[in-house]
Amino acid sequence: MWSQILRNKYLHSKTLAQVTMGPTDSxxxxxxxxxxxxxxxxxxxxxxxxxSTRFWEDTWLGETPLAVQYPTLYNxxxxxxxxxxxxxxxxxxx
Numbered sequence: 001m002w003s004q005i006l007r008n009k010y011l012h013s014k015t016l017a018q019v020t021m022g023p024t025d026s027x028x029x030x031x032x033x034x035x036x037x038x039x040x041x042x043x044x045x046x047x048x049x050x051x052s053t054r055f056w057e058d059t060w061l062g063e064t065p066l067a068v069q070y071p072t073l074y075n076x077x078x079x080x081x082x083x084x085x086x087x088x089x090x091x092x093x094x
Contacts, residue, residue, distance in 0.1 A: 006029070010025070010029055015052070016036065017036075017040060017054060017057060017058070017081065018081060019033075020033065021033035021034070040057065040058060040059075040065070041059070041064070041065070041068075043059065044059045044060065045058045045059065045060045047060050047084055049085055050083055050084035050085030050086075050087075050088060051083050051084075051085040051086070052083065053083060053084050054081055054082065054083055054084070055082050055083060055084045055086075055087040056074055056077060056080050056081075056082070057080065057081065060084065067080070
């Protein structure tokens, strides 16, 4: 039940990776947001269809996110939070 309350109050239709801390958020949520980056750096994601794993910011290829492996490329990417499935759909196969 508590997870549904947090989803409804803070996430809406976004993922945990997409939300940020707001000035009126609860102390619990602020603490969670402060540890979010560390959490995402330490976990690995199972890609599946690629529609829930972020291409640049999640660890799915190697031991660190591609944003950490290739910071120069990451800095010039316009859509940093795109999912693997979205990125790979835009690559021409011919």
